[in-house]
Amino acid sequence: MEYKNKHVLAPMVRVGTLPFRLLAAQYGADITYGEEIIDHKMIKCDRHINEYLGTTDFVERGTENVVFRTCPEERNRVVFQMGTSNAVRALTAAQLVSKDVAAIDINMGCPKSFSISGGMGAALLSKPELIHDIITTLKRNLDNTITCKIRLLKSSEDTVELARRIEKAGVSALAVHGRRVPDRPRDPAKWDEIADVVAALSIPVIANGDVFEYEDFERIKGATCVMVARGALWNASIFSPSKSSWEDVKREYVRQCILWDNDVKSTKHTLKEMIAHYSSLELAEGKAVIKSANTENVARIYGEEDYYLQVSMNRS
Numbered sequence: 001m002e003y004k005n006k007h008v009l010a011p012m013v014r015v016g017t018l019p020f021r022l023l024a025a026q027y028g029a030d031i032t033y034g035e036e037i038i039d040h041k042m043i044k045c046d047r048h049i050n051e052y053l054g055t056t057d058f059v060e061r062g063t064e065n066v067v068f069r070t071c072p073e074e075r076n077r078v079v080f081q082m083g084t085s086n087a088v089r090a091l092t093a094a095q096l097v098s099k100d101v102a103a104i105d106i107n108m109g110c111p112k113s114f115s116i117s118g119g120m121g122a123a124l125l126s127k128p129e130l131i132h133d134i135i136t137t138l139k140r141n142l143d144n145t146i147t148c149k150i151r152l153l154k155s156s157e158d159t160v161e162l163a164r165r166i167e168k169a170g171v172s173a174l175a176v177h178g179r180r181v182p183d184r185p186r187d188p189a190k191w192d193e194i195a196d197v198v199a200a201l202s203i204p205v206i207a208n209g210d211v212f213e214y215e216d217f218e219r220i221k222g223a224t225c226v227m228v229a230r231g232a233l234w235n236a237s238i239f240s241p242s243k244s245s246w247e248d249v250k251r252e253y254v255r256q257c258i259l260w261d262n263d264v265k266s267t268k269h270t271l272k273e274m275i276a277h278y279s280s281l282e283l284a285e286g287k288a289v290i291k292s293a294n295t296e297n298v299a300r301i302y303g304e305e306d307y308y309l310q311v312s313m314n315r316s
């Protein structure tokens with residue numbers, strides 16, 4: 001995996017499934033992260049080749065629950081992001097997907113209580129020995145690129161010190177979300193503190209936070225790569241120099257969801273996030289999405305029922 005001037009789709013829970021990653025790549029994303037998947041969940045999965053769709057699926061044993069779906073088209077740019085607090089468990093989970101993804105990333109920034117109470121996400125930021133253990137275990141046993149994603153610590157000096165330790169442990173790149181753990185999404189990202197990390201490390205740094213327009217990829221320069229979450233969620237064509245309309249992007253997303261048989265819960269969640277940003281869930285479109293029971297219902301809302309039928313017929 002090369003990290004030079006790359007535009008990166010950030011990991012986003014319930015959003016970053018295969019259709020959204022392919023959508024972002026279609027508009028120009030060079031590297032696309034999957035949603036965070038917890039190691040406990042991953043190790044309960046079996047790997048299945050889905051000949052029907054042309055995908056590789058990781059399905060929870062004894063269920064039909066697809067925990068992670070990928071396809072050969074994204075093999076060289078997809079990053080499998082994991083939540084973990086244990087090196088052996090992380091390795092067991094990573095070994096399952098290692099042949100199917102370009103890189104494995106450890107989430108060290110999630111501030112949610114579920115992550116913290118399990119010793120995962122931002123809880124790792126105060127455990128440099130455990131970080132070292134996880135990274136070195138993955139590096140020793142896998143051929144994949146290994147990276148991690150952190151948030152800023154209390155002071156820039158503390159962040160730089162941790163970043164140096166992470167670099168020493170052997171990651172190929174470090175993503176830095178320019179907010180501290182207690183910060184809210186509306187608090188501005190501190191690009192200057194990301195720049196301090198860039199200046200201190202020799203490995204590539206992936207800068208993340210408050211990229212809302214294509215031009216921001218240039219404004220945040222200094223970092224080797226730039227990662228975007230909400231800007232892409234609201235309009236995935238942010239990766240293209242010529243932005244497409246929100247309506248067009250939404251329809252294209254729905255078509256990708258039909259094509260790759262996305263879990264309707266993820267499709268609805270992503271559409272709801274888009275609608276809530278630009279419009280209101282109280283209006284007809286939002287209400288119809290909330291009411292949808294399956295992908296066919298969603299297809300009808302966006303005038304894609306013919307496409308849905310065509311894809312279904314081709315598969316049968």
Ligand code: FNR
Binds near residue numbers: 011
């Ligand atoms: C996130 N974020 C996130 N981070 C992460 O490391 N793993 C994850 O699974 C998620 N999930 C997630 C879902 C959604 C809906 C959002 C909006 C965000 C955080 C995200 O990757 C990013 O670090 C922050 O959103 C900051 O970037 P932006 O939004 O300012 O570009």
